[in-house]
Amino acid sequence: MAEIIIRNLRKEFGAFTAVQDSSFTIGDGEFFMLLGPSGCGKTTTLRMIAGLELPTAGEIFIDGEEVSQKPASQRDIAFVFQMFALYPHMNVRRNISYPLVSQGLPPAQVKTKVAEVARILGIESILDKPVGGLSGGDRQRVALGRAIVRDPKAFMMDEPLGALDAEFREHMSEELRALHDRMGATTVYVTHDQLEAMQMGDKIVVMNHGVVEQFGVPQDIYDHPATLFVADFIGSPSMNFLRYDGAVRAGDTTVSLGGVTMRTPEIQADAAPGPRVFGVRPEHVRLTDSGAYRGKIEASEYLGTTQIITLSSSCGSLKARVPSGQVAKLGEVVGLEFNPATISIFDEITGRALRSAANARVLHG
């Protein structure tokens, strides 16, 4: 197993830059999520780590060894493709044993290893079937079998659940996570589903337009997004953005939002007057009559134990997640309170969060 360090990794396709100077570290044995919207360069990054694509610049260390210009076959990494890429002209057993055959393992040993992997994945009964007729879940298991059979240094998985239907995805994602926990193998997992990333990942890297926006544990990324993009992308419904203008000075513990003073974590940076975004997650918005900041209830959406209330206010519309027992009349104007410790203030021009006592630990660089 191995630690993977990515340093200033860059990939250009002609004039187009798919990945820009990305740096992050994948700890030994971590389940690491590469998260971002379609086309942001996740697959490209993963393929560079695996050696299927050579980087334009930058370094990749696997287990302390710089491998960025080495061919895939010398990196000892397994890859699970989105569409599984099972060899269609071979049956399940041959598909799984194929990586071992390339290592020149004696047939008897291949047999025991394949049997062991089949037992772990529960696919003993389909070993001699052709891959053509398999269900999505079984294909997925065979693809995993082919990956784990030779104990590689790390696993790369490119949206491995993308081809499965929603119900089965959940089941497979649990199976995958359990498998990882049992084997403790470093795993890099690409997804565009933020929920999947939050549920499964030890760490997440959030990418957008080829740029690493933030990297850290799910809780930190959720609570203290480093950029407007991350704040918007992670969480459902996403973080509320209330727009205002103002200057901040280091040491401030309040901001003035539409003339109302709001408490925030202690700001640790100076910023000249300019457009700002006051970010607060829906679950940290409370509807109370005492709140000085007012909002008008526009809609409510019942979600079982909670409900999502949409309000309009002087600095923009926002959503609040409140217990479903709470009465919310459409058209009513109510006071709003925000949990001060959870507030993020962003510079709207740069899109970055201002450093504060709350997020200082999480923001780097």
Next chain:
Amino acid sequence: MSAYSITEPTLRAKWVAGSIVVLYALITLLPLVWIVLTGFKTPPDSISYPPKVIFSPSMEGYVNLFTTRSRIAADDLAALPPPETWYDQIVRDRDMVIVGPSKFGERFLNSVIIGFGSTALSIILGTLAAYAFSRFRVPLKDDLLFFILSTRMMPPIAVAIPIFLMYRSLGLSDTHLGMILLYTGVNISLAVWLLKGFIDEIPREYEEAALIDGYTRFQAFRKVVLPQAATGIASTAIFCLIFAWNEYAFAVLLTSGTAQTAPPFIPTIIGVGGQDWPAVGAGVTLFLLPVMIFTILLRKHLLRGITFGAVRK
């Protein structure tokens, strides 16, 4: 009256379609059937008028195809010992004796060597080139592909004279190698284009999976791409073989002896000892067999491949 269905054609439509197919098959097969029948007629039956559809079959055409014979005087014929074999008998009945084998066997073998040799070479070169064009960043790729295709934009025979002169000075005239190279040259553009289409259809992930699994690029090509491209390779091979096998004009021009193929040889049968149509029929029948057998052997692949990769799996 059954219910109207979008997917099932009506009975009448099936009948119409079926009749058209049968009619078309009859029209195209009739000359073929006639030639095969002619091969089993006696020379008088083959030119009788009205044409004979019912006749007593004879092997005379085949005997004539494979032998050279000479006519001898009646006295000499009577003096000969009785014929030893059935084919001696057939020849004797026409007041002739067999003096030796004809050149048909050799010519036929030439066709086999040149036809299959050039097909194999076209497929090997074509597959490698198509793979490179499909997978690698080749400089000026589009221009090169257009150039390769452009070699087929004129009829090959248009360059017959330069090739004739070139071959003469290179010593390639009337050699197996010369003909194999020539047919390969003509077929290669077809092979590259057809095979590129097929290889484009094979997802790259299969090879990438093999690369990850520790195989070299060439091993991945051999073990993963080739089996996947079998359909395309089979259908391309059939097209290449059909061209090389049937080619007449260059064969007439460039071969006359050692490397002469069957197509220029068969017409020469007509001239030997009157118009021997049964021998021609026999020659054509035998000539048709290899391509037919080859096609039947690859039929399973061909049926899938003929859609040119439009439908996979």
